[in-house]
Amino acid sequence: MEEEEKIVDFTYDKSSEKKRIAILTSGGDSCGMNPAIRAFTRAALIKGAQVFAVREGYNGLVTDSIIPLHWGSVAGIINRGGTIIGTARSVEFRTREGRKKAAFNLIKNKINNLLVIGGDGSLTGANLLRCEWASLLKELVEDKAIDEETFKTHETLGIVGLVGSIDNDMCGTEITIGADTACHRILEAIDAILSTAVSHQRSFVIEVMGRNCGWLALVSGLTTGADYILLPECPPEEGWENAMVESLEKGRLSGRRCSLVIVAEGSIDSNGKPISPGYVRDVLEKKAGHDARITILGHVQRGGIPSFCDRYVSTRMAVEAVNYLYNGNILEPVLIGMHGNRVVRAPLMEAVKETQAIGALIREKKFADVVKLRGGIFQEAHTIFNICANLKRSPVAKKGFNVAILHSGGPSPGMNPAVRAFTRLGIDLGYRVFGVFNGFSGLAKGDLQELTWMTCNGWSVMGGAELGTNRSTPNESNIAAIIKTLQDNNIGAICMFGGYNGYVGITELAKFRAKYSYLQKVALVCAPGTIANNVPGTETSIGADTCLNNILDALDKIKQSAVASRRLFVVEVMGAHCGYLCSMAALTSGAERAYTMEEGITINTLVDDLNMFVDRFKREHKIGLIIKSESASETYSTKFIYELFKEEGKHLFDVRESILGHLQQGGIPSPLDRLNASRLMYHFFQLLQTEVIDNRQTDLSGCIGFIKGKIVFTPLQEMSEGINHKYRRPQKQWWLDLLKLSSQISVSRGEAKINDNLRTPIHSPTIHSKPSLETDSLLNPLKTL
Ligand SMILES: Nc1ncnc2c1ncn2[C@@H]1O[C@H](COP(=O)(O)OP(=O)(O)OP(=O)(O)O)[C@@H](O)[C@H]1O
Numbered sequence: 001m002e003e004e005e006k007i008v009d010f011t012y013d014k015s016s017e018k019k020r021i022a023i024l025t026s027g028g029d030s031c032g033m034n035p036a037i038r039a040f041t042r043a044a045l046i047k048g049a050q051v052f053a054v055r056e057g058y059n060g061l062v063t064d065s066i067i068p069l070h071w072g073s074v075a076g077i078i079n080r081g082g083t084i085i086g087t088a089r090s091v092e093f094r095t096r097e098g099r100k101k102a103a104f105n106l107i108k109n110k111i112n113n114l115l116v117i118g119g120d121g122s123l124t125g126a127n128l129l130r131c132e133w134a135s136l137l138k139e140l141v142e143d144k145a146i147d148e149e150t151f152k153t154h155e156t157l158g159i160v161g162l163v164g165s166i167d168n169d170m171c172g173t174e175i176t177i178g179a180d181t182a183c184h185r186i187l188e189a190i191d192a193i194l195s196t197a198v199s200h201q202r203s204f205v206i207e208v209m210g211r212n213c214g215w216l217a218l219v220s221g222l223t224t225g226a227d228y229i230l231l232p233e234c235p236p237e238e239g240w241e242n243a244m245v246e247s248l249e250k251g252r253l254s255g256r257r258c259s260l261v262i263v264a265e266g267s268i269d270s271n272g273k274p275i276s277p278g279y280v281r282d283v284l285e286k287k288a289g290h291d292a293r294i295t296i297l298g299h300v301q302r303g304g305i306p307s308f309c310d311r312y313v314s315t316r317m318a319v320e321a322v323n324y325l326y327n328g329n330i331l332e333p334v335l336i337g338m339h340g341n342r343v344v345r346a347p348l349m350e351a352v353k354e355t356q357a358i359g360a361l362i363r364e365k366k367f368a369d370v371v372k373l374r375g376g377i378f379q380e381a382h383t384i385f386n387i388c389a390n391l392k393r394s395p396v397a398k399k400g401f402n403v404a405i406l407h408s409g410g411p412s413p414g415m416n417p418a419v420r421a422f423t424r425l426g427i428d429l430g431y432r433v434f435g436v437f438n439g440f441s442g443l444a445k446g447d448l449q450e451l452t453w454m455t456c457n458g459w460s461v462m463g464g465a466e467l468g469t470n471r472s473t474p475n476e477s478n479i480a481a482i483i484k485t486l487q488d489n490n491i492g493a494i495c496m497f498g499g500y501n502g503y504v505g506i507t508e509l510a511k512f513r514a515k516y517s518y519l520q521k522v523a524l525v526c527a528p529g530t531i532a533n534n535v536p537g538t539e540t541s542i543g544a545d546t547c548l549n550n551i552l553d554a555l556d557k558i559k560q561s562a563v564a565s566r567r568l569f570v571v572e573v574m575g576a577h578c579g580y581l582c583s584m585a586a587l588t589s590g591a592e593r594a595y596t597m598e599e600g601i602t603i604n605t606l607v608d609d610l611n612m613f614v615d616r617f618k619r620e621h622k623i624g625l626i627i628k629s630e631s632a633s634e635t636y637s638t639k640f641i642y643e644l645f646k647e648e649g650k651h652l653f654d655v656r657e658s659i660l661g662h663l664q665q666g667g668i669p670s671p672l673d674r675l676n677a678s679r680l681m682y683h684f685f686q687l688l689q690t691e692v693i694d695n696r697q698t699d700l701s702g703c704i705g706f707i708k709g710k711i712v713f714t715p716l717q718e719m720s721e722g723i724n725h726k727y728r729r730p731q732k733q734w735w736l737d738l739l740k741l742s743s744q745i746s747v748s749r750g751e752a753k754i755n756d757n758l759r760t761p762i763h764s765p766t767i768h769s770k771p772s773l774e775t776d777s778l779l780n781p782l783k784t785l
């Protein structure tokens with residue numbers, strides 16, 4: 001995979017031949033397709049391309065349902081599920097005759113670049129069209145449908161693919177567009193089911209989608225604390241029914257009041273025989289005597305509002321697709337994927353081949369190879385699930401090593417799932433695990449407790465921080481008491497899961513090593529648990545994803561409230577001195593402006609922006625949105641900006657300010673935060689084993705975090721050097737360029753010059769069940785963002 005560092009090159013393409021690019025969505029719809037259509041269209045328009053939508057997937061290519069897209073055609077869709085250009089599973093395109101018609105229609109519309117957003121099937125189709133292109137064109141010449149001249153001008157077809165599928169089943173990307181939102185829908189349903197299951201002491205068998213991929217089942221199993229999961233990639237051994245019942249019984253005996261089994265829809269046993277939820281229910285009733293119920297989640301999983309993650313990845317991938325069409329080698333079709341926070345390109349043909357190989361390997365029952373092809377995160381999540389769901393039956397060999405976890409800083413969603421994973425992974429490995437209440441001050445007071453397997457039962461779904469958190473740090477007055485607690489409980493390692501203050505606290509504690517020799521035998525490791533994403537040694541902190549979903553939820557509601565009147569909203573978000581939340585919220589909400597401390601606010605910026613909004617509202621815009629980071633400027637406060645815009649914009653628009661406040665820290669943790677919290681804790685124990693126990697580096701100190709798609713350890717010195725101590729944020733912030741991207745694709749450069757009828761949005765097929773395939777169905781302006 002080739003990683004792209006440059007986020008976007010917005011230079012206008014001056015070549016005389018303007019690119020004509022078509023975009024289509026195909027296969028099952030997925031949340032995130034619309035943000036991808038928006039970002040792709042706008043980024044391509046900025047480059048000077050003419051952009052077209054092919055309606056209803058490949059059917060639109062076959063039937064010539066191709067319409068132009070303009071800046072305004074994709075307005076107001078960033079927060080809408082589904083796909084405004086329609087999708088389908090086209091039977092005709094599967095035939096060579098169908099693909100010949102598709103080729104003809106592309107040529108008829110003078111299109112020689114195509115973006116396909118769909119699942120593995122759709123991208124297989126795109127790949128096939130690309131492979132057959134020359135021969136299809138030759139046949140069209142022979143049929144006299146096109147002449148030699150046209151043949152020559154269309155010899156190459158640039159193809160780029162984005163994986164839009166809830167299944168997350170494609171090689172070449174860690175995550176597909178729609179998979180995260182589907183996890184949100186599944187978790188909402190399971191979290192709701194758990195309360196009734198617990199009340200009745202029932203067992204629930206839940207079927208989730210995914211075709212022959214178990215990603216959705218695996219992630220939902222791990223993040224809801226399910227007892228048992230059935231995945232197509234890891235079919236259970238013969239006699240699994242007894243093992244499942246035994247495992248569930250063990251859970252009940254330890255105090256669980258309900259049992260949860262998640263079945264991926266493509267689950268099979270080791271002989272390749274499908275396993276149905278009905279069969280699992282029957283086993284539970286007959287063999288365990290459980291009162292069991294089935295819930296098949298179905299298409300709920302594909303619906304709703306796109307999550308932050310899906311809006312983010314789809315926007316990034318779409319912009320990179322434009323980059324590729326302008327700067328890449330279009331003779332080699334690519335798939336744009338994600339690796340951590342980074343966009344990557346993979347050869348489309350290879351990705352398709354590898355993905356198809358998985359299906360064949362499942363049929364050949366080569367399951368170990370299948371799991372390998374699903375990638376490292378899949379394997380890791382599976383290992384963590386297996387440990388956290390099963391209390392070992394045989395006693396574990398004790399390590400004689402005690403570990404403690406504490407939080408520090410503000411509460412962050414994901415703290416409880418982290419403690420659960422820490423406890424269970426630690427116990428499984430033979431450690432004694434302690435939870436410290438109320439941060440470093442609790443440590444000084446000796447306020448800690450040994451955590452057992454069941455102490456954290458149910459914590460994977462809980463927001464807040466059961467252990468408590470505060471901003472105290474070790475200092476001269478409490479250090480002796482801290483050392484006493486550590487010594488009394490024979491603690492050999494501390495995992496501080498928290499925010500900036502926790503990093504300061506661990507740094508302070510390490511400084512006391514010179515004075516207190518006991519501390520030289522205590523490993524000190526920070527793990528990022530803060531909504532602000534302002535800590536060093538990581539690109540992402542746990543809690544930020546939940547927080548951004550909270551912010552987007554609020555922004556979507558705020559935007560709706562403006563529909564009836566012209567309003568400009570100035571919305572203040574948290575993040576201390578770090579503009580991550582602000583810039584990401586702007587990028588994924590379609591806000592026109594984001595004010596961060598990193599970029600600063602000047603009077604010139606405010607005047608320019610005021611003029612921009614005046615211009616927009618004059619042209620019938622109903623809503624404007626500015627996201628402002630809480631510390632963006634000491635001089636130009638939220639109140640000041642509100643007053644300024646109110647005064648200057650009166651008679652044209654209203655201004656409202658909204659300070660989102662602590663709702664941003666609350667709520668149940670998102671699937672991604674739950675998953676990543678567990679993965680971090682898994683890596684903590686790997687680090688402990690290799691560095692502290694095997695390499696005897698008892699005074700190990702530093703932090704673990706996500707860098708370029710991997711979980712890595714950064715030693716204390718480097719960690720400290722990576723901090724901008726004045727502004728309490730990392731020195732280097734990888735996302736800064738995204739601020740530019742956000743405003744570029746939200747505000748049209750030449751908008752003032754654009755003819756009104758070109759800004760007309762498309763009818764949504766979700767509103768009109770039988771959308772016309774004619775281009776004149778571009779009616780009825782919605783006139784929103
Ligand atoms: N082998 C193929 N040859 C030609 N076209 C194909 C091929 N496979 C799929 N397609 C085209 O892509 C469309 C969508 O494929 P499919 O139904 O497999 O969904 P998908 O893209 O895998 O999406 P999802 O993961 O959401 O199911 C098909 O209806 C067909 O038009």
Ligand SMILES: O=P(O)(O)OC[C@H]1O[C@](O)(CO)[C@@H](O)[C@@H]1O
Pocket residue numbers: 028119165166167209210211265302
């Ligand atoms: O919506 P349809 O055509 O019934 O397809 C359902 C299938 O599509 C997906 O949602 C996406 O591939 C699968 O998880 C599921 O098996």
